[in-house]
Amino acid sequence: MGRQPCCDKLGVKRGPWTAEEDKKLIGFLLTHGHCCWRAVPKLAGLLRCGKSCRLRWTNYLRPDLKRGLLTDAEEQLVIDLHARLGNKWSKIAAKLPGRTDNEIKNHWNTHIKKKLIKMGIDPVTHQPLNKKASPTTSRSTATTESKSDNQKSTSHSDEGRTGSSQNHSSPPDQASSKTCHDQLASSLWEDDLPIVDDSWLLQPSEEDYSSLMGPSPWDGNCEWLLEFDHDLGLGDSGVFH
DNA sequence: AACCGGGTCAACCGCGTTTTG
DNA sequence: GCAAAACGCGGTTGACCCGGT
Numbered sequence: 001m002g003r004q005p006c007c008d009k010l011g012v013k014r015g016p017w018t019a020e021e022d023k024k025l026i027g028f029l030l031t032h033g034h035c036c037w038r039a040v041p042k043l044a045g046l047l048r049c050g051k052s053c054r055l056r057w058t059n060y061l062r063p064d065l066k067r068g069l070l071t072d073a074e075e076q077l078v079i080d081l082h083a084r085l086g087n088k089w090s091k092i093a094a095k096l097p098g099r100t101d102n103e104i105k106n107h108w109n110t111h112i113k114k115k116l117i118k119m120g121i122d123p124v125t126h127q128p129l130n131k132k133a134s135p136t137t138s139r140s141t142a143t144t145e146s147k148s149d150n151q152k153s154t155s156h157s158d159e160g161r162t163g164s165s166q167n168h169s170s171p172p173d174q175a176s177s178k179t180c181h182d183q184l185a186s187s188l189w190e191d192d193l194p195i196v197d198d199s200w201l202l203q204p205s206e207e208d209y210s211s212l213m214g215p216s217p218w219d220g221n222c223e224w225l226l227e228f229d230h231d232l233g234l235g236d237s238g239v240f241h
Numbered sequence: 242a243a244c245c246g247g248g249t250c251a252a253c254c255g256c257g258t259t260t261t262g
Numbered sequence: 263g264c265a266a267a268a269c270g271c272g273g274t275t276g277a278c279c280c281g282g283t
Contacts, residue, residue: 014252015252016277036269037269038268038269050268051268054269059251060251088271089271090270101270101271101272102250105272105273106249107249109249110248110249110250111248111249
């Protein structure tokens with residue numbers, strides 16, 4: 001047979017995470033890292049499924065997350081990468097340190113998509129929506145509007161934005177900025193190595209553990225821990241401190 | 242002050258891929 | 263090689279917040 005079931009849906013908590021749950025998860029992952037997500041909730045004393053734990057960690061609790069709105073450069077990079085990769089949010093996120101695929105996806109759907117449409121650019125194809133609404137002309141209005149959109153965030157969020165690298169019609173005053181973004185995007189594209197610092201990923205390196213608490217407890221396999229947990233009779237509510 | 246509509250984002254769902262026995 | 267489960271990803275949902283009326 002294959003693997004054991006991830007989690008029985010019975011008795012698994014859902015919905016928003018509480019501070020207490022966050023605390024448990026952070027405490028556990030920072031101390032032990034994660035070997036397999038299936039084991040995490042049990043060992044951390046959480047009534048969640050591993051999937052939920054993984055999502056909570058990667059999208060919200062990770063210590064290296066930047067939080068907050070995307071910067072202009074990040075936003076432009078997202079657009080460029082989206083033009084090349086499409087809705088491959090995880091791949092796009094991999095090029096943006098401290099950003100999650102969920103965050104980028106949300107930002108795309110709530111901000112960038114609308115901006116591109118306002119600019120007369122199809123957010124899917126990154127081509128002009130129609131020939132009447134040229135990117136250049138619609139851009140000026142879009143710039144004004146999107147500035148008001150972004151009052152809270154950044155002051156130059158639209159500078160240099162053309163919608164995609166396939167859509168090179170930047171006005172001269174934005175050319176240098178665009179070129180800069182293009183170079184960045186191109187270098188990222190050409191470079192298969194992700195620029196994101198992977199050290200946080202908690203496929204924990206030996207150094208991470210030795211600095212935190214000594215040798216890694218996982219040793220590549222956590223099944224023994226589950227067995228151990230079971231033997232101790234901790235059960236689902238067993239807290240591993 | 243209350244209501245409404247739009248915006249935001251955390252979390253869930255479902256599916257494809259990868260891994261494991 | 264196959265089947266089953268874990269994993270990871272992208273799409274979607276729903277609760278909350280905020281500004282406008």
